Amino acid sequence: MKTIKVLASKPYNVYIGAGLLDHAGELLRPVLRGDAAMAVTDDAVGPLYLERLKAALSSAGLRVFEHVIPRGEASKNAENYLRLLSAMAECGLTRADTVVALGGGVVGDLAGFAAATYMRGVGFVQIPTTLLAAVDASVGGKTAIDLPQGKNLAGAFYQPDAVVCDVSLLETLPEPVFRDGMAEVIKYAFIAETPLLERLKSPVSAQLEEIVALCVSIKRDIVCADERESGARKLLNFGHTVGHAIEKCSGYAVPHGRAVAAGMAVITRAAVHAGLCPPEVARALEELLIKYNLPADTHFSARELAAAALADKKRSGDGISLVLPVSLGQCVIREMPVDALEAFIAPALGVPAKGGESL
Numbered sequence: 001m002k003t004i005k006v007l008a009s010k011p012y013n014v015y016i017g018a019g020l021l022d023h024a025g026e027l028l029r030p031v032l033r034g035d036a037a038m039a040v041t042d043d044a045v046g047p048l049y050l051e052r053l054k055a056a057l058s059s060a061g062l063r064v065f066e067h068v069i070p071r072g073e074a075s076k077n078a079e080n081y082l083r084l085l086s087a088m089a090e091c092g093l094t095r096a097d098t099v100v101a102l103g104g105g106v107v108g109d110l111a112g113f114a115a116a117t118y119m120r121g122v123g124f125v126q127i128p129t130t131l132l133a134a135v136d137a138s139v140g141g142k143t144a145i146d147l148p149q150g151k152n153l154a155g156a157f158y159q160p161d162a163v164v165c166d167v168s169l170l171e172t173l174p175e176p177v178f179r180d181g182m183a184e185v186i187k188y189a190f191i192a193e194t195p196l197l198e199r200l201k202s203p204v205s206a207q208l209e210e211i212v213a214l215c216v217s218i219k220r221d222i223v224c225a226d227e228r229e230s231g232a233r234k235l236l237n238f239g240h241t242v243g244h245a246i247e248k249c250s251g252y253a254v255p256h257g258r259a260v261a262a263g264m265a266v267i268t269r270a271a272v273h274a275g276l277c278p279p280e281v282a283r284a285l286e287e288l289l290i291k292y293n294l295p296a297d298t299h300f301s302a303r304e305l306a307a308a309a310l311a312d313k314k315r316s317g318d319g320i321s322l323v324l325p326v327s328l329g330q331c332v333i334r335e336m337p338v339d340a341l342e343a344f345i346a347p348a349l350g351v352p353a354k355g356g357e358s359l
């Protein structure tokens with residue numbers, strides 16, 4: 001097992017290893033204050049792992065309640081948020097008790113927002129079950145629900161008390177969901193100089209613990225430097241400006257990970273074209289995307305993408321923060337007027353790498 005200490009405003013440990021679910025009780029006991037826990041999961045993860053979680057928490061002396069939501073992004077809404085708060089109140093959860101999120105980013109974000117707001121904040125633990133949640137969503141303290149007007153529009157920064165990442169739970173992930181998570185893993189390899197890029201050249205299944213730990217360490221370092229995303233944390237958005245635009249243009253038919261993959265490739269080629277990045281970086285990125293069956297281009301035009309980016313909540317005023325690679329494992333944040341985006345990305349579209357897929 002690997003333990004990564006996150007020294008955020010609230011310090012906590014991320015435990016990463018195979019088979020940790022059955023030891024969640026012992027691992028979490030030191031951070032649990034009350035004697036009750038609300039286990040939150042979805043209807044795909046629940047049948048696979050909820051009983052094991054309940055047994056592990058019960059063995060640590062906790063009364064365990066459960067709340068199951070339907071799987072999928074559509075569940076991350078205000079109605080399910082209020083239902084969860086009501087369930088917590090009905091079970092008599094006190095301020096000392098804990099919400100335990102067992103699932104992907106949807107469950108983690110919703111349960112985290114409920115934990116942040118029930119009685120102005122109760123205990124919160126993340127047990128990620130998707131690759132994306134393991135390397136990204138479960139660490140860093142962003143919690144949210146979607147509104148009809150857009151994704152993640154209501155939320156709070158609320159760090160967990162602990163994260164228990166049992167990598168063996170990822171074995172039951174549907175292949176496309178795992179592949180989407182790989183886009184975020186590849187993102188880390190290009191925003192920080194670590195052994196990650198080298199490791200990704202070999203099959204990931206045999207080294208999941210190491211790879212998740214490397215990604216979490218990178219996220220930890222960035223989040224600790226800038227918990228509320230006023231500067232360095234924006235690096236985590238590499239590929240996301242164009243990625244979000246692709247998602248939006250497709251009416252959210254394109255999954256997030258695949259959109260981010262294409263977004264990273266487009267923005268990197270644009271940086272090469274602008275003379276800010278050596279072509280080898282774009283080549284290395286495209287090779288990895290192809291290796292992991294992720295797209296490296298999109299059929300949407302620069303005009304369509306720029307129009308969609310205008311509506312992005314991460315935009316501030318007339319400016320947009322772009323994350324641009326400048327060398328292998330190093331990106332910079334560049335502010336750009338929104339109306340300059342179209343011309344910046346135009347030369348990078350419709351030129352996928354040989355063998356690369358276009359969305």
Ligand SMILES: NC(=O)c1ccc[n+]([C@@H]2O[C@H](COP(=O)([O-])OP(=O)(O)OC[C@H]3O[C@@H](n4cnc5c(N)ncnc54)[C@H](O)[C@@H]3O)[C@@H](O)[C@H]2O)c1
Pocket residue numbers: 042043044045048071072073076103104105106107109129130131132133136137138139140141142143151152169170171172173174177180
């Ligand atoms: N808080 C953050 O910092 C942060 C960061 C990135 C993304 N997010 C959010 O995360 C969400 C996406 O998360 P996601 O990609 O994990 O999607 P998800 O939670 O919807 O999970 C994807 C699918 O996989 C299923 N599943 C999960 N674990 C499984 C397992 N072990 N075995 C079998 N099936 C399993 C789920 O039931 C679901 O159908 C989005 O809402 C996004 O906004 C949050």
